[in-house]
Amino acid sequence: MQKLSAALLFGSACTALSVAQAQAAGTVAGTDISNTAEASFQVPGGSTVTIPSNTVVITVDELLDVTVTSSDPGDISTSPGATDQVLTFQITNTGNGQEAFRLTADTAVGGDDFDPTLQQIVIDSDGNGLYDPGIDTVYVAGSNDPDLAPDESISIFVITTIPADRVDTDRAEVSLLAEANTGTGAPGTSFDGLGQGGGDAVVGTTGADDDDSGFLAVQQALVTLVKSATVLDPFGGDQAVPGSTITYNLVATISGSGVLNNVIISDPIPTSTVYIPASITLETAALTDATDADAGEFDGTNINVSLGNVPAGETRTVTFEVTIE
Numbered sequence: 642m643q644k645l646s647a648a649l650l651f652g653s654a655c656t657a658l659s660v661a662q663a664q665a666a667g668t669v670a671g672t673d674i675s676n677t678a679e680a681s682f683q684v685p686g687g688s689t690v691t692i693p694s695n696t697v698v699i700t701v702d703e704l705l706d707v708t709v710t711s712s713d714p715g716d717i718s719t720s721p722g723a724t725d726q727v728l729t730f731q732i733t734n735t736g737n738g739q740e741a742f743r744l745t746a747d748t749a750v751g752g753d754d755f756d757p758t759l760q761q762i763v764i765d766s767d768g769n770g771l772y773d774p775g776i777d778t779v780y781v782a783g784s785n786d787p788d789l790a791p792d793e794s795i796s797i798f799v800i801t802t803i804p805a806d807r808v809d810t811d812r813a814e815v816s817l818l819a820e821a822n823t824g825t826g827a828p829g830t831s832f833d834g835l836g837q838g839g840g841d842a843v844v845g846t847t848g849a850d851d852d853d854s855g856f857l858a859v860q861q862a863l864v865t866l867v868k869s870a871t872v873l874d875p876f877g878g879d880q881a882v883p884g885s886t887i888t889y890n891l892v893a894t895i896s897g898s899g900v901l902n903n904v905i906i907s908d909p910i911p912t913s914t915v916y917i918p919a920s921i922t923l924e925t926a927a928l929t930d931a932t933d934a935d936a937g938e939f940d941g942t943n944i945n946v947s948l949g950n951v952p953a954g955e956t957r958t959v960t961f962e963v964t965i966e
Contacts, residue, residue, distance in 0.1 A: 669791060670703035670738030671838015703738035703836030705821040706845035709853045712770070712796065716812065716858035718899050722805035726757065727772045728855035730797045730817045734789035736845060738837035741788040742819040744780055746799045750854065754811040757801035757857060762817075765796035772798045786822060799855070809861040809897045814854050821849035860899025862953045866906070867892045883965050887914065891959040895951045904948040906959050913966050920962035921946065 668674075678694040712729040719726050734740055749756045762780040764787060767773060777798065778785060787795050799815055823842045824832045826849065836842035869892075874885040881887070891908065895901050910916045921928040921937040921944050928937025928946065936947045948957045 667704070667737055668701045670701055670736075670836050670842075671840060672701045674699045674701060700838060700840040701737070702831075702840040703740070703823070703838070703842040704736045704845045705738075705740065705823055705825070705842055705849035706735040706847045707740075707742055707819050707821060707849065707851050708733045708735050708847065709817055709819050709851045711853045711855045713855050716856045718860045719803050719857045720859060720861055721803060721807045723803045725760070725774075726801045726803060726857060728799045728801070728815050728817075728857070729770070729772070730799065730853060730855065731794050732787060732789070732797055732817075732819045733794040734791055735847065736821070736849075737791050738842075739788065739790050740837075741786040741822040743782055743786050743822055744797060745782075745818040745820075747816045747818065747852075748801060748813070750814040750816055753814040753856075755804055755807050755813050757803055757813050757815060760800040760802055763798040763800060765798065768796075770796050772800070787819075801857070803857065803859065807859045809859055811859040813857045815857065816852050816854040818850060818852040823849070825849040860897070860953075862895050862897040862899045862901040862951075864901055864904060864951075865894050865896065867894070868908075881965060885965045886917070886962055887965065888960060888962050892956055893948065893951070893959075894956045895953050897953050900950050900952050902950045904951050904957070906946045906948065906957075907943050908961070909943045910963060914963035915966060916944070917962040917964055920960075922960045923948075924958055 675696055675698045677696040679691055681689055681691040683689050710731050712731050717726065717728060732742060744762055746759055746762050748759045763772065764778045764780050764785065766778045767776055789795060797817060799817055801815060823835050824830070824844065826844050828844055828846050828848060830844040832842040834841060869890045871888050872879045872881050872885050874880040874882050889908065891906055893904065893906060916939060919927065919930055921930065921939065923936055923946055928935050930939040932938045938945050944961045946959045951957060
């Protein structure tokens with residue numbers, strides 16, 4: 642009996658070791674765990690006889706588990722009325738069997754400032770983690786539910802439209818839910834015979850469903866432009882007479898939040914004046930009149946200065962000079 646017990650214990654230890662070495666939810670569903678014990682004894686004359694037990698075969702059931710995580714590093718900046726706003730999620734099959742998952746996006750999560758309009762859910766068909774319109778596949782529930790192997794992950798994009806009446810700093814929460822097609826429920830819930838390989842399917846610790854949220858934040862940067870002028874006459878005074886120099890000062894202030902992109906200041910040269918060549922400055926730095934690598938140009942009619950992308954809360958100052966004819 643001692644040898645029989647030892648053999649059984651050794652078989653259990655081997656099984657435990659194989660589970661510990663497996664990844665994610667462990668041994669793949671449908672795997673047969675086979676174990677045969679033996680007993681040996683000596684007969685008169687000194688020879689040893691070995692007797693095997695019957696073989697016990699246990700089929701590993703499928704464990705249903707999934708995780709959903711937002712792939713965005715923080716709030717996604719948006720603006721009133723914007724379309725095709727993308728939130729990115731990753732779904733991972735943390736169970737031990739091949740499983741398909743149905744997806745549901747919720748744009749009406751409570752406690753935020755507004756509800757975006759859901760355009761569509763899109764599957765990352767090419768696996769690059771980026772939303773590629775016309776390449777990635779639009780999700781249709783029950784038709785192309787993501788079917789994932791154990792440990793396999795896939796990116797999912799939730800595409801929304803922002804209401805036109807939203808204002809600066811408004812924030813919206815959007816959640817994505819993934820549920821195992823085989824079934825969900827309290828951990829330990831069993832679906833007889835529905836597991837991979839013909840065993841049962843058993844709900845794991847996640848309840849076979851999971852969700853996570855991404856966030857959209859309205860950042861509405863605005864620009865105000867204030868223009869002033871100073872006059873220097875030929876006599877050292879400030880009278881606007883022929884021959885006087887007018888220096889125009891243009892101050893662009895970005896307010897609100899976020900970044901205002903591709904800001905350009907243009908100003909036509911006034912009638913009865915002549916532009917003074919190479920007089921454009923940006924933040925006191927001289928700019929050339931030619932269309933070249935720097936931010937300024939004089940096209941014969943207007944001065945144009947490209948400010949680039951300017952964050953809210955900052956200002957940019959442009960000056961140029963003309964002479965009164």
